[in-house]
Amino acid sequence: xGNMIFNRRLGTASEEGAELTHNEGGAxxxxxxxxxxxxxxxxxxxxxxxxxxxxxKMEEDPMIPQRMRDISRTQLCTDMVKDFSECSAREGFAMAxxxxxxxxxxxxxxxxxxxxxxxxxxxxxxxxxxRSHYRQSGIKQKRYNRSVFILRDVAADPPLTExxxxxxxxxxxxxxxxxxxxxxxxxxxxx
Numbered sequence: 001x002g003n004m005i006f007n008r009r010l011g012t013a014s015e016e017g018a019e020l021t022h023n024e025g026g027a028x029x030x031x032x033x034x035x036x037x038x039x040x041x042x043x044x045x046x047x048x049x050x051x052x053x054x055x056x057k058m059e060e061d062p063m064i065p066q067r068m069r070d071i072s073r074t075q076l077c078t079d080m081v082k083d084f085s086e087c088s089a090r091e092g093f094a095m096a097x098x099x100x101x102x103x104x105x106x107x108x109x110x111x112x113x114x115x116x117x118x119x120x121x122x123x124x125x126x127x128x129x130x131r132s133h134y135r136q137s138g139i140k141q142k143r144y145n146r147s148v149f150i151l152r153d154v155a156a157d158p159p160l161t162e163x164x165x166x167x168x169x170x171x172x173x174x175x176x177x178x179x180x181x182x183x184x185x186x187x188x189x190x191x
Contacts, residue, residue, distance in 0.1 A: 043135045050136040051185045053128055068114060068123050070149040075159045076166070077109035119166045125188050126168035132185050139173040 042049045055064070073081055084106045087099035113119050130141040143150055152159065152169050161167050170190045182189055 045135065045138045047138065048135040050132040050183070053132070053185065055124070059127070064124055064127060067127060068120065069110070071123060071166070072110045072113040074149055074151055076113055077106060080106035080109045122166040122168050129168060129186055129188060130171045133171040133174060133177065136183065137173060137177045139171070139177065141171045
């Protein structure tokens, strides 16, 4: 029943009973009712407006922190994670009290990255570039494979700059989609 209500509320312009309105030229067109905001429907592929750089509450709270957690665990704090994993495998159930130092070291490393405002803004920019690239080109960046975070190619796209700051990952198909240079909505310039 919920889907029936949702579909009926969504409506389309070709539906019977759609209201007719007049635009400035005097031509008639059917009114379309939508659930989501306009920036989620427009764009060249109908996937959304690529220039819109705002975040929804769902993107802001669970998505960006989850990306930050996955990136820090798999790319930035790898030695600490490896030490904790080895200690946990070695100690078994006793790891709860015997691997405290390794766990504290790993959590401290991840907390340092989480408290870094440059890291937060870089991960947010990475997500926004992927979303806008998808809306512009239709090429979706696959980040998880069966709930396992996909590692980036560190040789071709290093995660850190010379200063030790996090560098946003380039979306798949970026160079092929924008041969003249980065689009106007991209704030980060990939080398």
